[in-house]
Amino acid sequence: MKLNIGSGFRKMDGYVNVDNFKECEPDVLMNLEETPWQFNSNSVSEITAIHVLEHLGEQRETFFNILKEIYRVLKHDGIFRISVPFYMHPTFYTDPTHVRSFTSGTFKMMSKKVNKDWMERNVNATMLAFMLDIDFETIEISYKYDSAWAKKLNDNEISKEDLHEIAQERWGVIQELNVVLKACKYPTPA
Secondary structure: OEEEEOOOOOOOOOOEEEEOOHHHOOOEEOOOOOOOOOOOOOOEEEEEEEOOHHHOOOOHHHHHHHHHHHHHHEEEEEEEEEEEEOOOOHHHHHOOOOOOOOOHHHHHOOOHHHHHHHHHOOOOOOOHHHHHOOOEEEEEEEEEEOHHHHHHHHOOOOOHHHHHHHHHHOOOOEEEEEEEEEEOOOOOOO
16 A cells, blocks of 8 residues: 555545545545554555645644654555655745755654664764654655756756755755655564
8 A cells, every 4th residue: 555645636546645635535534643543554665745744743742643653554665755845945934834844854863773873973963763763764865946946957057066055055946855765664573
């Protein structure tokens, strides 16, 4: 089973489309902030959340419970695909329903391997993976650039390396953060 959580009107074939608004006519009508979810543990091979996480869990504990549910329902090696607006772009601040911002570092906090490394090096960071007992490996991090900057890149007016450097310092360059995570679980013996 694959889930498209917070599907809205963007339904995906081959996925169970889940949303809280009946007007979207989802396959499953469900409030993602109410946990536990109705799906069995280790029953989902992929979860897609396209412009969803930034709307969920205004209260920190609610958000943490959502992360734990995502981890619980995913199978070992299950994939979690995420797209969120980049916090340094006007699209993030335009929507008053956005309650949480993300960076690539947010998702690295969800890895026990990364947390262990930080512990060994005495890094001052939240050990989110251990705190929530979740474990995700980052498979891919990519960015969607604002259309004006993407055009400059496509027209060879700027190199990808220069654009990456500019994006670290200027607002409005990166529009969207896209992340692919893998659930790291150890299958229980039969």
